[in-house]
Amino acid sequence: MQTNFDISQEDQYDEDALLFEHASEKLITNSDSVDDIDISQHVIDKNELDSEDEELEYQKPDEDELDTQEQSLRSPFNTHIPMQPTWTPSIIAEMRRVVHKYSRDTLDEDDEDTYDPAMVAEYAPEIFNYLHELENKLAPDANYMDNQDELKWEMRSVLIDWVVQVHSRFNLLSETLFLTVNYIDRFLSKRKVSLSRFQLVGAVALFIAAKYEEINCPTVQEVAYMADNAYTIDEFLKAERFMIDVLEFDMGWPGPMSFLRRTSKADDYDYETRTLAKYFLEITIMDSKFVASPPSWLAASAHYLSRKLLNRGEWTELHVFYSGYTERQLRPVAEILLESCRHAETNHKAIFEKYSERRYRRSSIFVQEYFDSL
Structure with a gap:
């Protein structure tokens, strides 16, 4: 059978990838659980900021880039103009001044977090420096939809709307929702997906994210039910393994x-x-x-x-x-x-x-x- 799910540039697909080809064409429309759906580097190293010996090389912002930022503000919601924070010499200088002013070598005795073991105040700066590194490392491609043959950005919005509904029905953590969306976008950045398999990606991403973040996460049977049982349990488990492999086991996006x-x-x-x-x-x-x-x-x-x-x-x-x-x-x-x-x-x-x-x-x-x- 000819596939509509292009998972690589190669002619031969591995066994896990084939599960998407054999998955049901039926979309997720379980009226008992969710609404019907019709789917037709900016990090500045803190050590660099603290260092007064090293000079930063400033680069004047590109005029076209500034025009793009202004255009994004005037454009309708969901017009695809990728956005990133602006870093100018004045902003960097202000950050350097603020960091130098409030950074401490010792813990603040008047700060309640100092006495809360769960807040690990003594390691907080290093922790968040590392999280800033990860947020760039594990970011999806801002224009991945250009490489998709059947999908459009509007379809992504419909899928995410469904994910929000399912996430709410299971009463999951906010962290699980954001992690699910990251998995979806990163997966689609690396693999082509046909329209008929699009919701399978969302369901599997939610399943993996829940297992990563939740104490009591939904079972595969429950997730399959929310997907209107369009896919078998075996298909879900194979899809889980394949997605994790595509994401190269980097599941800890901050x-x-x-x-x-x-x-x-x-x-x-x-x-x-x-x-x-x-x-x-x-x-x-x-x-x-x-x-x-x-x-x-x-x-x-x-x-x-x-x-x-x-x-x-x-x-x-x-x-x-x-x-x-x-x-x-x-x-x-x-x-x-x-x-x-x-x-x-x-x-x-x-x-x-x-x-x-x-x-x-x-x-x-x-x-x-x-x-x-x-």
């Missing part, structure tokens, strides 16, 4: 939740601010512009926008220190996220409904009321 918690330290971990920020952060997974954007940048942008809407004051030096980004770098993302909320039920229906619930402090409703008050 999602934005860790960076969001780090940034919220500047607000004494204010719950209301962070909950609203989580809503804005989840919106980013729907927009292809942010496919390869650093999760630390997206987390800081969501936190920045949350503070603005809640009137929490200015973006202080402590926020710059803990997030790693200045206000100038965060404003472009914040403007895009806020604009997308004007038509929330169109741009991210599942996320809007999820965050309208009481347990999320009805964050999406709060944003709509903000627009009504303007």
Whole structure:
């Protein structure tokens, strides 16, 4: 049988890859579990910032690149113009100054995290330096859809909307959702997928991410049921092995939740601010512009926008220190996220409904009321 699922440039496919070819053509439309679906480097090394002996070589931003950033702000939601944080000489100089001002060689006796073993305060700087390295290393290709024959960015949005619904039904952690999306994008960056197999990729990615993040994760039988039993248990397990192999066993992508918690330290971990920020952060997974954007940048942008809407004051030096980004770098993302909320039920229906619930402090409703008050 001729395959529609191009998993490599070679003529011969391995055994695990063939499972996608033999998978059912039926798409995931289980009305009992989910809604019907119709699918037709920016890291600055902190040591470099701390070093006053070494001079940074500044490069003037390319004018075409700046024009592209401005165009992305004027474009409709989900227009694919990949976005990355801007680094200019003035921004780098400000970061160097803030890091030099707030860095400590000893633990702060007035900081509660110092006495919490779970926070491992003595290793926090090294941990987050490493996470910044990983977020670039494990980033997907920002333009991978150019290499797909049957898929388009709009189809990705539909798939992610379904993933959000299934994730919510299983009541999984936020980390699991972001990790699932990363697995999907990284897999599609390396393998061509036919339209009929597209949802299998999403289901398997969710299954793997849940096993990585959750204490009590869904069983393969439960995931197969949510996929309307379109694929056998054996097919799911083979697909799991194949996806892990394609991702080269690099499963520990640092999602934005860790960076969001780090940034919220500047607000004494204010719950209301962070909950609203989580809503804005989840919106980013729907927009292809942010496919390869650093999760630390997206987390800081969501936190920045949350503070603005809640009137929490200015973006202080402590926020710059803990997030790693200045206000100038965060404003472009914040403007895009806020604009997308004007038509929330169109741009991210599942996320809007999820965050309208009481347990999320009805964050999406709060944003709509903000627009009504303007």
